Amino acid sequence: MRLTLRRAVAAGSMLALVGAVAPAAAAHAQDDPRSCRDLLGADTPAYVQCHWLATPEEALGVALFWGADDNAKLKEATPYPGRFIDCSAPGSSCPAPPDGGAEGDENSPLPEDAEEGGTPECETGGQECAVGGYEAGGDGTAAGPETGTGAPRTATGQTGQTAQTARTGQSAQEGQAVTPPTAAEIAAAAQTPGGQAVTAARTTGLRVWLDTELADDWKAGPAAFDAAVKRVGALAARPEVAGIRFSTQLGYDTTFTTHEEVAAFVAAASAALRRAAPGKQLGVHTVVPEFACGAVEACRTEMAKKYPLLAPERIESYLSAGGVDQITLDGGLLRGGYTAWKIDAKTARRNQSIQLRARAWDVLAQVAAEETGLVGDVSAQEVADRIATPLRDGAAQQVNVWTRLQDGQGGAERLTAWDALKRLSPLQRRMAAVYDPATPETDPAADLKKLAEVFGQVYLTTA
Structure with a gap:
């Protein structure tokens, strides 16, 4: 699965938030007025950091602000306008994604593992494919999970057998004959x-x-x-x-x-x-x-x-x-x-x-x-x-x-x-x-x- 630039930036931001990329932050936690590390256990690793988005005192101030005068300010408030366009409104222009959005990022209608110009798994009738970690036939019935051993997929999306599953003639898909009890x-x-x-x-x-x-x-x-x-x-x-x-x-x-x-x-x-x-x-x-x-x-x-x-x-x-x-x-x-x-x-x-x-x-x-x-x-x-x-x-x-x-x-x-x-x-x-x-x-x-x-x-x- 491709790692898009957007995901790389998001991952970096997340690590920075918890302090994994800035271990020095732990040394200054006690001097940081917004640090809440004192609430963590004594055995918490140093790379885990905690910061108040709003301190308890600030949170109280926010609550009192909106609750004053019988919630007057809250009643007067209106939704934030946002930055969205109604594509159905007259005069609106919403360009289509390039190439039908087949590039394979978070906003693409196709799965990221679909080859460019190809057909993603599970979209061709009768083709066997992977659904939620299970092998599925063209009729949509699950046929067993992947073994997690890195067995290669064939052109039809099936996984190969895993070392003959350590027992001659017995595949990792055994148990298919078992059906729900009557x-x-x-x-x-x-x-x-x-x-x-x-x-x-x-x-x-x-x-x-x-x-x-x-x-x-x-x-x-x-x-x-x-x-x-x-x-x-x-x-x-x-x-x-x-x-x-x-x-x-x-x-x-x-x-x-x-x-x-x-x-x-x-x-x-x-x-x-x-x-x-x-x-x-x-x-x-x-x-x-x-x-x-x-x-x-x-x-x-x-x-x-x-x-x-x-x-x-x-x-x-x-x-x-x-x-x-x-x-x-x-x-x-x-x-x-x-x-x-x-x-x-x-x-x-x-x-x-x-x-x-x-x-x-x-x-x-x-x-x-x-x-x-x-x-x-x-x-x-x-x-x-x-x-x-x-x-x-x-x-x-x-x-x-x-x-x-x-x-x-x-x-x-x-x-x-x-x-x-x-x-x-x-x-x-x-x-x-x-x-x-x-x-x-x-x-x-x-x-x-x-x-x-x-x-x-x-x-x-x-x-």
Whole structure:
């Protein structure tokens, strides 16, 4: 896509506004009477600047000016005349854009990737093309998202296969046979244990996500994968379900060995689920170990070597491709995973927050944090810190909390800090419980009712 001069100037202006091209401005922030940097967090990077367009005192003056004498000045005000021409008015002359506006800038009626003199994608009947990140046929039906691996387009706009998707004969477009479930299939799914848990959760007012794992089914082949997607789609088709998290520990466990394989799975799963459960949000759970290293180069080098599939640019490619609406980052490594470099949990969490804000991943997808360490004997202060810190630092829009954790001896630790969680009631909508109805404490209905006292959302584990 071309970068026009207009966009280049706009980008430069934006960077100048936040201070990225003028780092020296940070040194003078305290002397600037219009600086509002004191409102930013102590860990805010120096290149981020804040300036009042109108100080609180000036804003008050403006409000008093327009509100005086029963809003007299506001009632007398007239719209600003502007600089627009009514082309339909007699005597007006509005020249047409040169060459029909095919140059490809913001004001052009044609997309920027249309070749001069050629036909832009999706404007020729029957031609396959790209629509919103999805491959579409001439009938306008979506046929699956791009994998984000840079596969070249053919002359018809199709993408080539991605390294045979790491499995012989299976393309990144698999799952095309999956269709939305029928009314009978949806009704049958509602009678399953998972369906009954969805009903119970919704009755309590909890916002419901399905938490499932499709990676093993995808690895098992098209038949197993399509069956799993169809099963999940029938359960997710109900209006009570807001979204589907279709993979956990993506790239961290040993399911996949190459980035191409992970990318092909994400593309196939998101494409199939968008057909089987249209309108539902899709999410994945993973971790980005390098984020917590901060500026410690030895830490970053070691993490990149140890977790090659979890490099920031790899994870970001799944978000940029449009197949994922929500990404959840696990906080397990933050506690003790960086002691070799004298990075404690608090510093690791702060480093991760800075990286997330700097990369603006929240623009590409909703970012959530996941806490597995609040089960068992945990202090009220620790509960508050682990839940509130990611939200306060702008590193996450919600925090997911495990309600039960299996230990190494076959036992289980359970969530017990109910009083501490109740004190966080202002954050209730941003707090989600990860709950498996197959291992209830009492029974799913009673458990979910209790969870609804402190959580606003629930991730129901389903097979």
